[in-house]
Amino acid sequence: MLTEKIGEPIRVVAAFSGGSIKPLRFRWQGRTYQIETINGRWFDRRTDGYSLHYSVQVGQETYYMHFSAQDVQWWLDEVILDG
Numbered sequence: 001m002l003t004e005k006i007g008e009p010i011r012v013v014a015a016f017s018g019g020s021i022k023p024l025r026f027r028w029q030g031r032t033y034q035i036e037t038i039n040g041r042w043f044d045r046r047t048d049g050y051s052l053h054y055s056v057q058v059g060q061e062t063y064y065m066h067f068s069a070q071d072v073q074w075w076l077d078e079v080i081l082d083g
Contacts, residue, residue, distance in 0.1 A: 001080055001081065001082060002081040003078060003079070003081075004078060004079050004080075004081065005077070005078050006028075006076045006077060006078055006079060007075065007076075007077065008028065008075065008076050009073050009074065009075055010026045010027060010028045010065065010074050010075065011026060011027040011074065012024075012025070012026045012027075012067070012074040013025050013026070021052060021067070022038065023035055023038070023054055023056060023065065023074075026063075026065065026074070026076070028076055033058045033063070034058065035056045035057070035058060036056075036057050036059070037056065037057040038054060038055070039055040039057055039062065040054070041053065041054050041055075044066075049068070049069045049070035050070075051066045051067060051068045051069060051070075052066060052067045052069075053065070053066040053077075060081075061079055061080065061081055061082065062079070062080040063076060063078075063079050063080075064076075064077040064078045064079075064080075
């Protein structure tokens, strides 16, 4: 497996229901990625705000992303490539 750190802003389409957020797809470097599975999610609270973190599956690739409430922005943190 190959892990690549990204740290870039992305655009995300998400569903909001019952007080939770479910990312459905995201756009990065001109390409749209359809999220197949949410592997995990966690909440990070800090003195400067909070962020919502997700591990998502797109095919054989795992993407780590988060929503920063302070920046009001989604970020792609890293990708793990199978191979």
